[in-house]
Amino acid sequence: MIHKDVLVIGAGPSGLSAAIEAGKAGADTLLVDLNLKAGGQLFKQIHKFFGSSAHHSGTRGYEIGSLLLKQARDAGVEIWLQSTVIGIFPGGKVGIERGLDNGEKDLVTLKAKTIIIATGASENAIRFKGWTTPGVMGAGAAQTMVNVNHVRPGENIVMIGSGNVGLIVSYQLMQAGCNVVALLEAAPKVGGYSVHAAKIRRAGVPIYTSRTIIEALAGEDGSVCGCVTAAVDDHFQPVPGTEETLKCDVITLATGMKPTMDLVKLAGCALKFHGPLGGYVPIHDERLETSVKGVFVAGDSTGVEEANTALDEGKIAGISAAEELGYISHEDADAMRSEIWSRLDSLRLGPFGERRMKEKKAMMEEYSETVKVPAAFQ
């Protein structure tokens, strides 16, 4: 059986930076991701990032991804792509469907002394008549097609949801040559930053607030040919008589994300519901250790946030895992962590950030009250 000091699951910004820290400290580190490319969400993002220079502001997402990948290789991290973690078993045993160079898959079991779960978040779908019709897809799926694979998912797009993801992806679809027919928002006002919304409006795309989709229409070939929208009342219920039909061949859903919980559940980590963080999240302490000893979490899988916070949380998890194994002293680890925490606090400002910061702090308090000392792997 393969033995590793640190197994990092997920090669998004949080997993990459966790692996870099653990590798730099001297831990024998393996980074696993199911995708063809490392970088997680970063690889689909082609806009320049906000934030401070410590967080690569002004650099485009996919460039940050490549930079981190190189740093991970330099830190001696072993990287398996196209490899999916399919199970976590008692005693830190992990089942991986490993992708081989010849395209085949191999089932591998390995034992890791510490595990960092950085599997990110998945998109929420909303249900309406015809929502499974080919042509209805997540906004992230459309973004992956244009920005990573350089293929348009269709010509005429109706975007549902006006949070930052809906706004940014609409803009990027236009940059790729698609026509964004309209953006629908059920709430009375736009959810994302007004700079992003202004860009969309300037390009002539109508944003309809207090309006939602009620049906996807399928054409003869079975895929989307349009949609029916309706105004909604104060309780988000469609108002009869306000229906309108839009022609489109793609409907993209940007209706929020939730942390992926499959692996933390398998590892037996205690979960708690935190609405502002996107749903159920594994509770953790300041070292990002969960209720299970040696199992750490970082990034969107501990609450949906941003690439910058994911990068910093990943660092903390990597440092803590290396500390757990004795590669970094407790004093050094504490000092490194407190510097990162103060940076994280300054990142988590503004209307969205502050709410999440409060929620994270409440969650860490719950941890110190209920978990106190993490339990050994069951």
Add this chain to the structure above:
Amino acid sequence: MGERIENHIILDCKPAGQKIQITVDGKKIPAYDGEPILSALLAAGIKINRYTVKRHEPRGLFCGIGQCTDCAMVVDGIPNVRTCITPAHDGMVVETQDGLSKEVRHDS
């Protein structure tokens, strides 16, 4: 219908892999070596990947990152292959999947 992006204001869209051919339901379509099978299908205007088991409803690209299995097809005789995260190679034979497609596994 989807098509390939040739000129992009930010991205360099030159394909990384060589031009190849794959066969989809008996028809040859062009692809680039190593790109997800699904990209080649979209570029060729193919939006339906499979039909569901019970109600025989069409499904296509939904998550694009290997999480939902809506894009599963029969690839070189193997059913349930997620085409959004499986790279294309020259001569691959891809078929629209009907239900669980157990028959294909038995035939081959």
